[in-house]
Amino acid sequence: MEARVILDLFYDIVKHPWQAARNWKGRTGGLVIGWLPADVPEELIMAAGALPVGILGGEGLLSRADAHLPVWACSFARSSLELGLRGELDFLDGLVMPLTCDTLRLLAGIWEHCLPELRVHPYLIAHQVDRPSAGKLVRAEILRLKRALEKLIGREITGETLKAAIELNRSCKQWLKRFYNWHRLHPEALSGEDLFVLLRAATLLPKEDLLSALSALAGELGLEPGSSPETSGAVGAGKHPVYLSGSVAAPPGIFRLLDEAGLAVAGDDLHHGGRYLVPVGEGSDPIEQLAARQLALPPTGYLNSPQADRPGRLIKEVRRAGARGVIFLHLRFCEPENYDYYQLNQALEREGIPSLRVETDFQGSSLGQIRTRLEAFAEMLGGGIGA
Amino acid sequence: MPERPPLKSVTLLKEIMGRYYAGAEEAKASGRPVVWMTAVSPVEIVVAMGLFPYYPENFGTLVASKKLTHEYSHEAEAAGFFPDLCGYARAGLGDWLREEHPAGRLVPPDVVVCCNAQCHSLPKWFEVSARWHSAPYFLLDTPLITEETQKEAVDYFHEQLLELIRFLEAATGRRFSLNRLVETMDLANRACRLWKEILEMAALRPAPFSFFDACIHMGPIVTWRGRELAVEYYRRLKAELEECVARGEYPVPEEKYRLYWDHIVIWPRIRWLSEFFARHQALVACSQYTHAWAREFDLTRPLESLAETYAREFVNHSFERRVEFKLALMRRFRVDGFILFSNRSCKPCSLGLYDKRRLLMERAGIPGIVLETDMADLRYFNETQVAERLEMLFEQLEGGQRT
Numbered sequence: 067m068e069a070r071v072i073l074d075l076f077y078d079i080v081k082h083p084w085q086a087a088r089n090w091k092g093r094t095g096g097l098v099i100g101w102l103p104a105d106v107p108e109e110l111i112m113a114a115g116a117l118p119v120g121i122l123g124g125e126g127l128l129s130r131a132d133a134h135l136p137v138w139a140c141s142f143a144r145s146s147l148e149l150g151l152r153g154e155l156d157f158l159d160g161l162v163m164p165l166t167c168d169t170l171r172l173l174a175g176i177w178e179h180c181l182p183e184l185r186v187h188p189y190l191i192a193h194q195v196d197r198p199s200a201g202k203l204v205r206a207e208i209l210r211l212k213r214a215l216e217k218l219i220g221r222e223i224t225g226e227t228l229k230a231a232i233e234l235n236r237s238c239k240q241w242l243k244r245f246y247n248w249h250r251l252h253p254e255a256l257s258g259e260d261l262f263v264l265l266r267a268a269t270l271l272p273k274e275d276l277l278s279a280l281s282a283l284a285g286e287l288g289l290e291p292g293s294s295p296e297t298s299g300a301v302g303a304g305k306h307p308v309y310l311s312g313s314v315a316a317p318p319g320i321f322r323l324l325d326e327a328g329l330a331v332a333g334d335d336l337h338h339g340g341r342y343l344v345p346v347g348e349g350s351d352p353i354e355q356l357a358a359r360q361l362a363l364p365p366t367g368y369l370n371s372p373q374a375d376r377p378g379r380l381i382k383e384v385r386r387a388g389a390r391g392v393i394f395l396h397l398r399f400c401e402p403e404n405y406d407y408y409q410l411n412q413a414l415e416r417e418g419i420p421s422l423r424v425e426t427d428f429q430g431s432s433l434g435q436i437r438t439r440l441e442a443f444a445e446m447l448g449g450g451i452g453a
Numbered sequence: 454m455p456e457r458p459p460l461k462s463v464t465l466l467k468e469i470m471g472r473y474y475a476g477a478e479e480a481k482a483s484g485r486p487v488v489w490m491t492a493v494s495p496v497e498i499v500v501a502m503g504l505f506p507y508y509p510e511n512f513g514t515l516v517a518s519k520k521l522t523h524e525y526s527h528e529a530e531a532a533g534f535f536p537d538l539c540g541y542a543r544a545g546l547g548d549w550l551r552e553e554h555p556a557g558r559l560v561p562p563d564v565v566v567c568c569n570a571q572c573h574s575l576p577k578w579f580e581v582s583a584r585w586h587s588a589p590y591f592l593l594d595t596p597l598i599t600e601e602t603q604k605e606a607v608d609y610f611h612e613q614l615l616e617l618i619r620f621l622e623a624a625t626g627r628r629f630s631l632n633r634l635v636e637t638m639d640l641a642n643r644a645c646r647l648w649k650e651i652l653e654m655a656a657l658r659p660a661p662f663s664f665f666d667a668c669i670h671m672g673p674i675v676t677w678r679g680r681e682l683a684v685e686y687y688r689r690l691k692a693e694l695e696e697c698v699a700r701g702e703y704p705v706p707e708e709k710y711r712l713y714w715d716h717i718v719i720w721p722r723i724r725w726l727s728e729f730f731a732r733h734q735a736l737v738a739c740s741q742y743t744h745a746w747a748r749e750f751d752l753t754r755p756l757e758s759l760a761e762t763y764a765r766e767f768v769n770h771s772f773e774r775r776v777e778f779k780l781a782l783m784r785r786f787r788v789d790g791f792i793l794f795s796n797r798s799c800k801p802c803s804l805g806l807y808d809k810r811r812l813l814m815e816r817a818g819i820p821g822i823v824l825e826t827d828m829a830d831l832r833y834f835n836e837t838q839v840a841e842r843l844e845m846l847f848e849q850l851e852g853g854q855r856t
Contacts, residue, residue: 133807134805134807134808135804135807136795136803136804136807136825138537138797139800139804165596165597167573168572168573168574168800168801168804169800169804171573171597171801172772172800172801172804172805173804174597174772175771175772175773175775175805176772176804176805176808178771178772178773179772179773179805179808179812180808188597188599188601188602190596190597190602190605190606191596192594193569193573193576193592193594194592194594197613197616198612198616199594199609199612199613199616200594202608202609202612203594203596203605203609206605206608206609207605210601210602210605368573370577370580371576371580371590371592372580372583372584372590373590399537401537401538401573401574401577401800402573402577404534404535404537404538405534405538405542405574405577405578405580405581406577407533407534407535408532408533408534408581409581409584411533412533
């Protein structure tokens with residue numbers, strides 16, 4: 067199969083996001099557990115023999131969510147709830163909701179009230195990670211999720227199955243990182259849109275299927291399985307490398323606009339992008355390994371104490387990725403990002419790194435206007451400013 | 454029945470709030486560390502260590518009461534903050550960025566302590582400020598309390614209190630003493646008890662005291678909690694209210710309706726609101742917001758008790774528990790209707806109100822509305838719309854509508 071044909075299959079999966087899970091459920095009779103970004107330990111769900119499915123909002127009009135959430139709640143929360151209210155998520159046996167920001171903290175309760183059959187598991191997040199107390203909370207929360215899953219499946223999740231899940235997910239993420247690098251080097255062969263379709267499909271497919279599909283794609287692209295998943299500074303010719311920053315980028319069509327404007331994604335800190343790809347490290351105690359990953363995740367809007375130094379880290383990452391500019395993809399009404407933008411923008415200005423803030427939502431408002439702004443930004447980068 | 458004249462305690466209120474503002478400046482001048490704190494957080498530890506607790510949220514109410522939030526917000530927005538963020542935060546951020554200070558100045562912190570039980574906006578505002586002022590920053594992280602999570606959440610909070618004490622000792626060079634903490638908590642208890650008794654007087658019918666009075670008189674329970682001055686103030690206020698009852702003087706003399714108001718008041722329009730309700734002979738009897746400081750510590754387990762109390766801030770509970778809290782207040786104050794304030798500035802208080810309204814109407818069997826506006830920023834306040842919504846509620850009350 068040619069690379070494009072395999073990619074088309076991935077596009078198809080993302081276009082019909084729940085089909086793979088429905089098929090898997092029909093085939094195996096297993097449980098499907100949804101999770102919202104970010105920071106949920108997928109591996110626990112895998113170790114329970116269940117299928118983890120990433121819920122990442124949806125497109126289309128909101129007809130039902132308006133009765134439950136005001137218009138000034140972010141469209142990620144609103145469109146995710148809409149999916150539930152429309153019955154599109156009726157194949158889920160549970161939903162893990164990380165309480166990252168106020169909106170999700172409140173959404174969990176609204177969800178439980180409107181959709182009790184979907185069994186929400188609120189997953190507590192430590193909003194400080196530099197003190198010993200944080201480690202204890204994170205471990206306790208991982209164990210509480212483990213117990214909840216065990217109750218659901220009626221058996222214990224053993225250390226062995228958890229280790230195997232960690233290994234499998236690590237392989238998947240290593241592959242995804244290689245594709246990320248491939249996009250940086252060959253944006254003409256694997257576009258930014260392609261890359262984010264792979265990343266999205268990674269949270270929809272059973273991991274074994276994902277792994278074989280990714281290896282097949284790699285074979286067609288000529289990507290070496292042994293190649294290092296670590297980022298290198300080099301970026302393919304003909305495109306302007308940019309770094310994407312935000313929480314959740316939407317609508318998916320936004321990545322096509324980046325490609326069309328001649329921009330390549332050199333790196334990102336999105337919850338369904340670079341942040342998702344942070345692997346679980348090595349170790350002998352799998353619970354400890356999951357906790358360590360969570361505590362080591364990069365700072366983001368809901369985790370940005372002065373100690374965490376998100377602005378400083380952004381600069382470092384932009385340089386490491388060899389990006390020439392930063393594009394903030396901000397969801398309208400995303401509170402944490404709307405607070406952090408000021409500091410991040412100031413830091414970039416001090417360093418002379420050009421940036422552009424694009425405000426979007428899942429309903430895909432004014433993409434035409436965004437296109438024009440991206441093209442202008444690309445032109446400016448082409449002028450060698452900030453290179 | 455005569456209408457209650459303005460409360461004499463207001464004079465004393467102004468004086469002790471003036472002492473608080475002056476105290477912050479004096480502390481700054483004399484080198485006593487000024488610690489930024491959030492309104493619902495264990496200030497007792499800070500007071501016991503002889504530090505000066507300072508409440509930026511109170512500054513937010515000041516700016517809002519002077520109807521200036523949108524003006525302060527201009528500077529914040531010009532710098533790269535957004536108009537959909539909390540109105541208090543925009544006032545505080547704007548104050549640092551602007552030249553004019555018609556509400557006095559927001560005193561810069563030496564140390565920043567932030568508890569996120571109320572919301573996750575406060576940490577964002579405090580993070581930026583800590584960076585601006587190079588002040589050591591401590592987040593008291595307060596995960597959501599549910600039946601399944603409460604043990605973990607409270608244990609986590611308790612452990613962080615120990616971390617907080619070590620942090621404050623290192624940041625200020627002051628020593629912590631458990632005995633001093635117990636003394637401080639004892640004073641806090643006495644003021645909180647009085648505050649609660651005062652709030653509960655609104656359950657009398659007619660009531661000498663309304664929610665709007667509570668909003669005006671809550672300053673000391675926040676800023677002077679844990680000190681003699683707060684106890685003294687509420688003792689006086691309570692005595693004055695008892696005199697009002699004895700003389701038969703009431704804010705709404707011919708009470709026709711009693712209402713529950715959910716959460717905070719609309720600061721720039723507090724007078725307009727209170728007159729609006731008075732015209733309709735309606736007493737707004739209670740709100741969860743003002744009850745947030747009606748608490749009681751167990752002095753035999755000081756740190757555990759602080760953890761249990763503050764981690765369980767009313768906002769930080771599950772959907773269902775928060776409905777129950779509202780219902781309990783409605784029943785205790787025997788209200789005829791309710792207003793749920795959907796506040797643009799405050800997601801934790803607002804998201805979920807559409808569903809809660811339906812549930813509360815069912816369970817309490819009384820009419821209620823959701824009011825969409827903002828606690829501080831008049832750009833989000835449409836007087837005609839607000840009045841129309843409220844009139845609608847009164848029509849339902851007139852019609853004796855029972856759902």
